[in-house]
Amino acid sequence: MNIYLGKDIQNELILLLSNTIKENILESARLAKYFSIIIDCTPDVSHVEQMSMIIRFVDRASGTDDCEPVHIREHFLGFLPLKETSGAGMTDIILNQLQEMSLPIEHLRGQGYDNGSNMKGDIYDALIEISEDTTLTGVSGNTARVEAQGLAKGIFNFKFVVSIVLWYNMLTEVNMSSKMLQSKEFNIHTAITQLKVTKKFLEDCRSDKGFSKTLVDARTVAEDLAIPALFEPEPVRISQKKKQFNYEADDEPILSPEEKFKINFYFAVLDRAIQSVEERFTQMNEISSVFGFLYDVHSLQNRTSKVILEDCCKLEQALQHGDSKDIDCIDLCSELQAVTTVHRDVARQFELQEETFTNVQVPAMAGEGPSQPKVPSTGTSLPTQTMPGLPEESTRFASITNFARQMEGRQETCRRNIEDRLQMIGDSVDRLTSVVELVALYK
Structure with missing residues (x-):
């Protein structure tokens, strides 16, 4: 057997190729002199933390010719197993690795880290x-x-702690909304609703009550870090502005450091965040005003036919170009009303079935008074067949069996009716899907 097909020699060949390529990369980095590193950490299948190391530098060798510009190179150098995921442990490994690669730390000009939870220093x-x-x-x-x-x-500094608490609260809310907006189940209607929640949160924070709550959280953090929970006073400069008219009042500077921080930083940051939410999703609000009713079919049950027709007419006008139009508002209104009717009938069927099984009275057993099973939906009683020669318990058992068979027949009938209704809903949904696809193609 050929020895070059064995796993050991193959791994050795791969290692030799890897070392040669890595040495060429490092030679280019040394020639460039200045470099940056990018570090990321992730656990492998054996739950060992692996740190990936990437080097980034300007390749000067590619720019020896005046006609050929220099290039920014970014190369992967390998994985390094971590025994300690603290900031100090990662720092030691990075320094040792740079020393082994003969890359002076003095020439390091940039550092990028992901998975910040590992930086515990x-x-x-x-x-x-x-x-x-x-x-x-x-x-x-x-x-x-x-x-x-x-x-x-x-x-x-206490100002820094307050700003960190503010950004933490804002980014936490924005992150939740961002993840929800990226889910596949979200549509325009639910997206607008979630954005309103985010905007409401930011507006609640931009108030004296919200600022006081932020200060309470910041004081708790400052106490744990042994930072004085006080706003340090700053020198106040009063600008001498020339008055154009006699009725102009003098500018009164803000003397309180806390009030100055609230106005110049806290409110300013929240105003910018609220403005960004409004600017970024103005177009989505406009689209929702035209197409939103298609994504909230359940709410159509509470709307009149006139209101539904008005929404359909607005959609028809939005998708119309000259004499050409993609949909007919009257046909779409009829489809939506049909879907609403079917949905209401199916919901009623489920309610009747639930009431039937909830309110059924089971026939009494031996030792109890005589009773008949009753079905409230029809108001009729099932007859109890008395069989000669059988004791009273057997007669009541036969009555229960007869009642169970009748209820099984009712369940089968109800199931078939529901399947027919669901088939009608499916057909209507297919037609609505075609409309939505046309809308997406138009946009």
Whole structure:
């Protein structure tokens, strides 16, 4: 047998090819000097956390010719198993890997991370450590220390905590709506309803009551982080504006730091969010005003024929171009009324069946008083056949058996009626689907 067909030699060949390709990639990255890394983590089938590493750099070798522009390269370098998913553990692995690949950390100009839940390190402590690191010298080192000190001071601030709480509440609500809008079961009607809920949430937050609630949550977080729950005062500058008229009043600056934060940041962010919701879905509201009634057939039961005809006429006008039109409003109105009637009849059949099985009185057994099974829907009693020579218990058992057979016949009849009604609904839905497809093709 040929030894080159074995799994060991094949894996060795694949490893040699991988190392050669990886070395060529790293050689191009060293030639480019500056690079960035992209890190992502995901568990494998054996529940071991695997960290993928991607390098990104500008390929200068491809731009040796003046006619050929340089290219931005992005290469996958491999998977690295993680024993510890904390920020410190991932940092050690990244630093060791860069050292093995002979990529200086000083030339690292960008970092991208996904799956942020794995970054469990204390950012504030890391910034303080950088700002106090005396080994960072030179212009770049001093700049890094000053920037780290400024970031640490900005994080250790009650305003920052309040802003984080605000963004968390907003993005949580927006994320829920986004996931619901991306589901296959959603249509225009339900999408508009969900957007109204999101807008209502943002409007409730943009109030004094909403701001007070945000402050309560922020104070709880600040207490856990040992951050003073106070708005630090800022210097107030009063601009001297020349008055054009005598009746113009002087500008009164906002002296309260809390009130200033609420007006200049809190309300400003929520105003922009509300405005974005209104701007992004204005077109959807316009489409819903024309096609929305087709996606809410159940509500047609509470509408009059005149209102349904008006909606159909509006849809006909929207799909009309000159003398050519895709639908006829009268025919569509008739179809919708037929669907509504069938839906109402089927619902009534289910209600009658439920009432029948709920209110049926089972014949009394031995030792109980004489009674007859009654069906409230017809108001008739089933006769009890008395068989000579049989005890009273056998007679009542025969009555129950007779009653069960009659009820089984009623169930079969009701089932056939429901199947016929559902078939009619299916035909009507097929016709409505054709209309919706024409609408989508037109749009």
